[in-house]
């Protein structure tokens with residue numbers, strides 16, 4: 789069993805941006821000390837920052853958050869492919885609606901097809 793719910797509620801409560809990949813049992817979020825992106829295993833809650841070598845588990849984060857200021861982390865965004873996918877589709881749709889040429893329509897179809905391909909590949 790994973791401890792994902794405990795980890796996610798901790799990050800949510802502290803308004804820290806994250807990306808949860810349930811199929812990989814991982815949560816990505818900014819490192820509490822250097823703000824580069826780190827990955828936590830939701831089974832063990834362990835994580836290691838490859839940039840500043842800060843390491844620990846959920847308890848380490850809770851302790852750190854109580855002793856330090858983590859407000860700066862609220863501004864750090866973690867790359868979220870689901871959100872990016874939605875935004876790319878939206879922008880391409882807007883461009884196609886605005887210019888409506890054969891090329892924009894073709895581009896829109898091709899991007900939709902490509903994103904669909906990667907979504908299926910990711911979820912399998």
Ligand SMILES: [Zn+2]
Pocket residue numbers: 819820821822823824837838839840841842
């Ligand atoms: Zn770090």
